Amino acid sequence: MLTLYVAPGTCALASLIALEEAGAPYRAVKLDFAAGEQRGEAYRRVNPKGRVPALATERGILTETPAILAYVAQAFPAAGLAPLDDPFAFAELQAFNSYLCSTVHVNHAHRPRGSRWADEETSLADMKRKVPETMTASMRLVEDDYLKGPWVLGERYSVADGYLFTLGNWLEGDGVEVGRLPRILDHRARMAARPAVQRARAAEQGKG
Amino acid sequence: MLTLYVAPGTCALASLIALEEAGAPYRAVKLDFAAGEQRGEAYRRVNPKGRVPALATERGILTETPAILAYVAQAFPAAGLAPLDDPFAFAELQAFNSYLCSTVHVNHAHRPRGSRWADEETSLADMKRKVPETMTASMRLVEDDYLKGPWVLGERYSVADGYLFTLGNWLEGDGVEVGRLPRILDHRARMAARPAVQRARAAEQGKG
Numbered sequence: 001m002l003t004l005y006v007a008p009g010t011c012a013l014a015s016l017i018a019l020e021e022a023g024a025p026y027r028a029v030k031l032d033f034a035a036g037e038q039r040g041e042a043y044r045r046v047n048p049k050g051r052v053p054a055l056a057t058e059r060g061i062l063t064e065t066p067a068i069l070a071y072v073a074q075a076f077p078a079a080g081l082a083p084l085d086d087p088f089a090f091a092e093l094q095a096f097n098s099y100l101c102s103t104v105h106v107n108h109a110h111r112p113r114g115s116r117w118a119d120e121e122t123s124l125a126d127m128k129r130k131v132p133e134t135m136t137a138s139m140r141l142v143e144d145d146y147l148k149g150p151w152v153l154g155e156r157y158s159v160a161d162g163y164l165f166t167l168g169n170w171l172e173g174d175g176v177e178v179g180r181l182p183r184i185l186d187h188r189a190r191m192a193a194r195p196a197v198q199r200a201r202a203a204e205q206g207k208g
Numbered sequence: 209m210l211t212l213y214v215a216p217g218t219c220a221l222a223s224l225i226a227l228e229e230a231g232a233p234y235r236a237v238k239l240d241f242a243a244g245e246q247r248g249e250a251y252r253r254v255n256p257k258g259r260v261p262a263l264a265t266e267r268g269i270l271t272e273t274p275a276i277l278a279y280v281a282q283a284f285p286a287a288g289l290a291p292l293d294d295p296f297a298f299a300e301l302q303a304f305n306s307y308l309c310s311t312v313h314v315n316h317a318h319r320p321r322g323s324r325w326a327d328e329e330t331s332l333a334d335m336k337r338k339v340p341e342t343m344t345a346s347m348r349l350v351e352d353d354y355l356k357g358p359w360v361l362g363e364r365y366s367v368a369d370g371y372l373f374t375l376g377n378w379l380e381g382d383g384v385e386v387g388r389l390p391r392i393l394d395h396r397a398r399m400a401a402r403p404a405v406q407r408a409r410a411a412e413q414g415k416g
Contacts (some may be wrong), residue, residue, distance in 0.1 A: 048353045049307075059296040064310070066274065067303035074295035087282035088267040094302075095275035099257075102272070102310035110325045117318045118338055123331040130326055145256045 002026040003056040005046060007033045008204050011105060012053035013169075015068045016200035017162030022076035028203040066097040069159035081159045093153060096146055096160045104142070104167050107134040108174055132175030139171065143181045150190070162200075165191040210234040211264040213254060215241045216412050219313060220261035221377075223276045224408035225370030230284035236411045274305040277367035289367045301361060304354055304368045312350070312375050315342040316382055340383030347379065351389045358398070370408075373399040 004019060006012035006028050019026045031037045031052060039050045047054040047063055055062045055071070062068050070093075073082035083089035109116070114127040142164065146152070152160040168188045171178050178185055191197050212227060214220035214236050227234045239245045239260060247258045255262040255271055263270045263279070270276050278301075281290035291297035317324065322335040350372065354360070360368040376396045379386050386393055399405050 048349060049311075057296060060300075062296075062299050062303055064303040064306035066306045067299045070302055071295055071299035074298070087279055088265060088270075090282070091270050091275045091279035092268075094278055095270055095272040098272035098274045098306065098309060101306060102314065103257075106310065106314050107325070117315070117325070117342065118331060118334040120330070120334045122328070123326060123334040126326040126328045126331040134325065141256060 003029055005029050005031060005043070005052050005054040005056070006204055007031045007038070007052050010052050011065050011101075011163075011166055013200060013204050014065050014159075014163040014166040015053045015055065015072070016203050017165070017197055018069050018072040018081060018159045020196035020200045020203070021081055021157075021159075021162065021194075022072050022079040024072060024076055028206070030204075030206045064101070065163060066094065066101050069097060069163060070094065073159050081157075083153070083156065083158070089153065093158055093160050096152055097163055099138075099142075099146070100160075100163050100167055104135070104138045107131065107138050108167065108170050110134070111174060135171065135174040136176050136180075139168075139176060139181055139184060143183050147183055147187065149183060150187070152187075161187070161191060162197070165197065211237055213237050213239060213251070213260050213262040213264070214412055215239045215246070215260050218260050219273050219309075219371075219374055221408060221412050222273050222367075222371040222374040223261045223263065223280070224411050225373070225405055226277050226280040226289060226367045228404035228408045228411070229289055229365075229367075229370065229402075230280050230287040232280060232284055236414070238412075238414045272309070273371060274302065274309050277305060277371060278302065281367050289365075291361070291364065291366070297361065301366055301368050304360055305371055307346075307350075307354070308368075308371050308375055312343070312346045315339065315346050316375065316378050318342070319382060343379065343382040344384050344388075347376075347384060347389055347392060351391050355391055355395060357391060358395070360395075369395070369399060370405070373405065 002024060004015055004026055006016060031043060037043060044050060046061060049063060053068060055068050062071055074084060077084060082093055110127040111131040114124040118124060148154040151157045152164055165188055168184055210232060212223055212234055214224060245251055252258060254269060257271060261276060263276050270279055282292060285292060290301055318335040319339040322332040326332060356362040359365045360372055373396055376392055
């Protein structure tokens with residue numbers, strides 16, 4: 001039995017979607033971010049980074065969304081969630097997920113979490129003002145160059161689709177004009193209709 | 209024949225080290241960052257992100273260091289650069305590389321590249337002031353929790369070692385008191401002595 005540590009509205013949703021699509025046996029443990037539970041002693045023993053997601057397996061704890069997504073795909077190969085037998089295609093999947101993690105998510109984080117990188121209120125306000133521009137630019141690259149369609153990798157659905165869906169849900173809040181990203185919007189609508197995605201969203205709220 | 213697009217002093221060194229350790233046939237193409245070559249039309253056709261590294265293969269272009277490192281390990285399995293037959297150990301490797309990419313490298317980038325996320329000079333100065341703190345904190349986590357020793361994954365050398373070495377070379381410039389990170393310093397010294405690392409450093413400077 002796997003245990004995934006999550007919080008609503010975070011990138012942990014991508015890992016929940018992967019577990020649901022895989023049909024994996026798991027339970028979701030919801031942390032209370034408002035109470036700072038992710039920085040508490042108990043959770044620090046699970047994940048010293050103080051963040052979600054973290055996946056507890058019988059071998060130990062895994063963190064970082066791209067790593068968890070690849071793990072779920074490899075641990076449940078029958079679900080076909082990654083091109084495991086093709087190093088180039090697998091690397092394309094990894095490159096997509098890595099870009100979401102290190103560029104798109106980081107751009108977004110400068111709105112709610114600018115204090116990770118600067119101290120002055122004026123700096124945090126400056127960062128917030130720039131988020132619509134940076135999120136639009138990075139998602140524009142996804143729209144134009146990396147989302148092959150209908151799914152991220154083309155005809156083949158993969159763990160990357162749940163990750164794009166997860167970060168795509170932040171666009172309106174980040175001030176992005178989503179009407180100018182029609183392929184991402186279409187992808188989002190098709191993702192929202194998948195039963196596994198609906199189950200993952202319920203699990204994210206502690207209703208799993 | 210693989211082609212790796214690089215620039216001196218960037219994270220592209222990690223991919224050069226992986227290619228050298230793998231004994232892969234490749235050539236390195238050095239971009240002139242001072243002239244803005246990475247943002248020019250010709251390179252945009254290689255990598256629309258306008259960054260290095262990018263690896264041109266016979267199947268197409270790969271970007272993002274964690275993806276390139278995993279690809280090199282999978283494409284040259286005889287070199288033993290990743291635990292390819294163990295999904296959990298492979299995920300640990302991916303988690304380490306993802307953390308370097310999305311947290312450590314991002315912390316560093318707020319010194320030379322703060323204008324990615326804010327516009328005002330005062331904000332950029334504020335970001336620069338905070339880099340010693342954020343780089344120390346993220347490398348402290350590597351030192352205490354993730355570098356198993358003697359190599360990142362323990363007894364087994366992997367592509368993660370070249371990535372840690374690459375980012376570890378930035379510590380002094382980022383204002384980190386490296387004497388307080390003795391395990392990372394020891395790792396760095398052992399890495400610097402490896403012939404493949406020395407060849408990669410020469411290739412980075414266009415002397416390969």
